[in-house]
Amino acid sequence: MISIRCAAVLSVVLAVAMVGAGCVYPTVPGGTAKACDLRFQPSKPIVTGPSVLGQLAVVCDVAPERHELTMWLEHRARTPGASWQARNELTSNDIPGTTKTIHQLLAACLPGAWRVRAHVVGTLGGTAFEFTDKSTNRLVGENECT
Numbered sequence: 825m826i827s828i829r830c831a832a833v834l835s836v837v838l839a840v841a842m843v844g845a846g847c848v849y850p851t852v853p854g855g856t857a858k859a860c861d862l863r864f865q866p867s868k869p870i871v872t873g874p875s876v877l878g879q880l881a882v883v884c885d886v887a888p889e890r891h892e893l894t895m896w897l898e899h900r901a902r903t904p905g906a907s908w909q910a911r912n913e914l915t916s917n918d919i920p921g922t923t924k925t926i927h928q929l930l931a932a933c934l935p936g937a938w939r940v941r942a943h944v945v946g947t948l949g950g951t952a953f954e955f956t957d958k959s960t961n962r963l964v965g966e967n968e969c970t
Contacts, residue, residue, distance in 0.1 A: 884921060
């Protein structure tokens with residue numbers, strides 16, 4: 825599983841890598857630490873013939889007040905010096921709760937490397953948080969995009 829590295833807006837929040845992935849958000853009133861978990865499922869994009877599918881799941885112990893997710897499918901051609909290019913993007917302001925929320929993206933299949941990137945900003949217990957992560961790369965061959 826992919827572990828999430830949290831970059832907190834407030835310095836009191838430490839970066840934490842949890843077993844099974846997750847991001848520890850700030851403590852809420854009462855002093856109990858709460859967490860949201862973001863996982864790329866599966867850990868890298870899937871080729872579905874003419875398309876590439878990126879998928880992630882989000883679940884939280886306690887629903888944050890604000891949760892803005894942006895996810896991208898990125899492609900890098902096999903040519904020397906090629907850089908990552910966004911091929912599709914999804915933005916969601918849905919507030920995740922204790923039931924897993926699945927987000928999916930599709931893009932036209934091209935040979936080369938593919939990955940999913942995610943960026944989340946939000947607020948939990950009145951404290952802001954922000955983090956970014958990416959999936960494992962998936963190399964797609966010429967004959968897979970049919």
